[in-house]
Amino acid sequence: MHVHIFWDASSPVGLQMPVSRLISSILRVPTTVSENHVRMMGYVPERKQIDAQALLDGIQAYKYRHGIDDPVLLVVQQDLFRNGNSFVFGLAREQVGAAVVSSARLSNEYYGRYGSDDDLIDRITKEGAHEIGHLLGLGHCENPECIMFRPNTLDELDRKKKMLCPACEAQLDGITPAQ
Numbered sequence: 001m002h003v004h005i006f007w008d009a010s011s012p013v014g015l016q017m018p019v020s021r022l023i024s025s026i027l028r029v030p031t032t033v034s035e036n037h038v039r040m041m042g043y044v045p046e047r048k049q050i051d052a053q054a055l056l057d058g059i060q061a062y063k064y065r066h067g068i069d070d071p072v073l074l075v076v077q078q079d080l081f082r083n084g085n086s087f088v089f090g091l092a093r094e095q096v097g098a099a100v101v102s103s104a105r106l107s108n109e110y111y112g113r114y115g116s117d118d119d120l121i122d123r124i125t126k127e128g129a130h131e132i133g134h135l136l137g138l139g140h141c142e143n144p145e146c147i148m149f150r151p152n153t154l155d156e157l158d159r160k161k162k163m164l165c166p167a168c169e170a171q172l173d174g175i176t177p178a179q
């Protein structure tokens, strides 16, 4: 088993390798990165956002067409929303092993600060590892430093460490088949 990371052409260039390596070390699963070929569905012009559920539909269809059973994470630049939320950093659909993360609100520039590739790598890694964690069977965690903690703000995301807490780690050990 390995995790496929699809890096959309719109996403920050050159960050995919460090993000992939970090996610792999946090979750202790092999990861591969490739260019995204999933069609970008669900754009809503009035909101200038993409419906995350529609994107997940696209990933689900792509996986089915190509016979991909392993988890897939799509990284996009466009801002995402879902029904009932004005925006989401990312979203996972556990039953089909599909997840999406947006880098739109993860850059310093979005908040009027100086840009930093290191910050962006850090945040895409945390969000990506969180959503893949769901695909691997983990739920949310109360520990604010754990990858599986659900952040509502950028500060909460930044407070997390790039690791699972011992409880989530133990749970993942119980779920992941030995490699």
Ligand SMILES: [Zn+2]
Residues within 6 Å of the ligand: 130, 134, 140, 150
């Ligand atoms: Zn979550």
Ligand SMILES: [Zn+2]
Residues within 6 Å of the ligand: 141, 142, 143, 146, 147, 148, 149, 164, 165, 166, 167, 168, 169
């Ligand atoms: Zn945890």
